Amino acid sequence: MVATGCSGAGALFGDSDRQITVAMVSNSQMQDAVELSGQFTEETGIDVKFVTLSENEARAKITASVATGGGEFDVVMISNYEAPMWGEYGWLVDLTPYMNDSPGYDADDFVPTLKSALSYDGNMYAAPFYGESSFLMYNKKLLADKGVTLPADPTWPQVAEAAAKLDTDNVSGICLRGKPGWGEVMAPLNTVINAFGGRWYDEDWNAQFDSPEVRDAVQFYVDTVRKYGQPGAPSSGFQECSNLLAQGQTAMWYDATSAVSVLENEDESSIAGDVGYLPAPSMAKGGNGWLYTWALGIPTSSDKHDDAWKFIEWMTSKDYMNYVVEKKGPESVPPGSRLSTYEIPEVKEVSAPYSEQMLSAMNAADQSRPTLRPVPYEGIQFLAIPEFQDLGTRVSQQISAAIAGQITVDEALDQSQKYAEVVGESYQEESQ
Structure with missing residues (x-):
C-alpha cells in the first residue's frame, strides 16, 4: 500500500485538525x-491523506474496509459495480442531499447512464470522477503503412484478420488484457462473450460456460492474443496496453475509452493526433461497449461526512475540469463524466477525434440488457451480484492461465463452469 500525503498532514499549508483519508486507484x-489537491486544502483548510493503490489492490482493500465498517477511509473510489449494492446495504452515505444543497454542482450534468448506474432507489451513492465505455483504438500510421483498413463497424474476425497482417517481431498486432482480475481480463472478455451471443447464466441461473457461444468467444480471445498479442500478455492490464499503443509497440488495442487521456497527450504518447477510434467490435450482437466509472463515495463508517463531501464536490465539479485544463492541459481532463466538459473550448478541440464515439457508446450502454438472450443479472462487463468479485476473479485466473498456455481453453471453461454452478445454485434455491 502506497500512502501519498501530497496535500495532507500539514505538509504544504501548516498543521490542521481537519484531515480526511481518501483511498483511490493509482x-x-x-x-x-x-498533485492538484493543494488547491482544495488551501480553499477549505482540510488536509488530505491519499492512499493510492493498483486496481486489484484498491478493490480488495476498499471492499474489506467498507464491508466491515473499518472506518479508516473517509472517501473511497469505487465503481458502478459497488455503488448501487453498497447503497442498498447501507454502507454508503446518500450523496443526493449533498448534491442538491451544493450551488452550481449540477448533478444533472453527469452523463445520464452514469448517473443511473451509480444510483439506488433513485438516489446517487457515488459521484463519477470519470466515465468510460469501450472502443477499438488503432495506430493510423501503422495501418496505413501496411495497407490495412477496418470497416466503420468491425466484427471480431475482421479485427483478428487485421491483427495478423499488422503483427511483426517488433510490433504486436493487437493488445488485449490478460491480467487476472474481474476488472482486468474479464472486462474486455465479457464484452466479447456478449458479442458472440454468450452469457454467464440463462434465465434460470444455469451456468453457461459449457455453451458453444461462450466457448467460441473465449477460444477466439485466447487465440487472438496468443497469436498476435503483446509479449507478457498474461500479466498485461490497462496500463501495460496503454503504454504499448502510446509508444507505437502495438497496432491496435480494444479497451476503455478513458485511454484517450494518455493517447492524445503529446507528453505521454508518441502517436497523439494519429489515433483512430472504432466501436466495440460486434458479432451476433452489436453495441457491445461497456459502461464503467471510477467514482467517489463516503462510507457510513466515516465520522467526517461533511468534510468528505467537500472533497468529492471539489474533485467531481465543473470547476475542477477547468482547473485541470489550466494546470495540466485539456488532454488530461477526466473524460466521460460531465457533458459540459466537452463544451470547454480547449477540450472540445482536442477531443474532436473521439468525443462523439465515446459519448454515443456511453449513452447506448444498457446494463439491464447486456446480452443477446435474456439473463437474470445486470451489468455489461461485470455481473451486478455480490458474488461476482470472487467468481469473476476465479474465472479470470483460469482465462489468464489459458492465455499463458498453462491450461487449455476447455480446461479453463470446465473449471469456470464449476465455479459458476455453485453461485447459480444459490440463486436457484432462493427462487424455490
Whole structure:
C-alpha cells in the first residue's frame, strides 16, 4: 500500500485538525488529482491523506474496509459495480442531499447512464470522477503503412484478420488484457462473450460456460492474443496496453475509452493526433461497449461526512475540469463524466477525434440488457451480484492461465463452469 500525503498532514499549508483519508486507484487522472489537491486544502483548510493503490489492490482493500465498517477511509473510489449494492446495504452515505444543497454542482450534468448506474432507489451513492465505455483504438500510421483498413463497424474476425497482417517481431498486432482480475481480463472478455451471443447464466441461473457461444468467444480471445498479442500478455492490464499503443509497440488495442487521456497527450504518447477510434467490435450482437466509472463515495463508517463531501464536490465539479485544463492541459481532463466538459473550448478541440464515439457508446450502454438472450443479472462487463468479485476473479485466473498456455481453453471453461454452478445454485434455491 502506497500512502501519498501530497496535500495532507500539514505538509504544504501548516498543521490542521481537519484531515480526511481518501483511498483511490493509482491511474493517471487520479495522480493528477493528488498533485492538484493543494488547491482544495488551501480553499477549505482540510488536509488530505491519499492512499493510492493498483486496481486489484484498491478493490480488495476498499471492499474489506467498507464491508466491515473499518472506518479508516473517509472517501473511497469505487465503481458502478459497488455503488448501487453498497447503497442498498447501507454502507454508503446518500450523496443526493449533498448534491442538491451544493450551488452550481449540477448533478444533472453527469452523463445520464452514469448517473443511473451509480444510483439506488433513485438516489446517487457515488459521484463519477470519470466515465468510460469501450472502443477499438488503432495506430493510423501503422495501418496505413501496411495497407490495412477496418470497416466503420468491425466484427471480431475482421479485427483478428487485421491483427495478423499488422503483427511483426517488433510490433504486436493487437493488445488485449490478460491480467487476472474481474476488472482486468474479464472486462474486455465479457464484452466479447456478449458479442458472440454468450452469457454467464440463462434465465434460470444455469451456468453457461459449457455453451458453444461462450466457448467460441473465449477460444477466439485466447487465440487472438496468443497469436498476435503483446509479449507478457498474461500479466498485461490497462496500463501495460496503454503504454504499448502510446509508444507505437502495438497496432491496435480494444479497451476503455478513458485511454484517450494518455493517447492524445503529446507528453505521454508518441502517436497523439494519429489515433483512430472504432466501436466495440460486434458479432451476433452489436453495441457491445461497456459502461464503467471510477467514482467517489463516503462510507457510513466515516465520522467526517461533511468534510468528505467537500472533497468529492471539489474533485467531481465543473470547476475542477477547468482547473485541470489550466494546470495540466485539456488532454488530461477526466473524460466521460460531465457533458459540459466537452463544451470547454480547449477540450472540445482536442477531443474532436473521439468525443462523439465515446459519448454515443456511453449513452447506448444498457446494463439491464447486456446480452443477446435474456439473463437474470445486470451489468455489461461485470455481473451486478455480490458474488461476482470472487467468481469473476476465479474465472479470470483460469482465462489468464489459458492465455499463458498453462491450461487449455476447455480446461479453463470446465473449471469456470464449476465455479459458476455453485453461485447459480444459490440463486436457484432462493427462487424455490
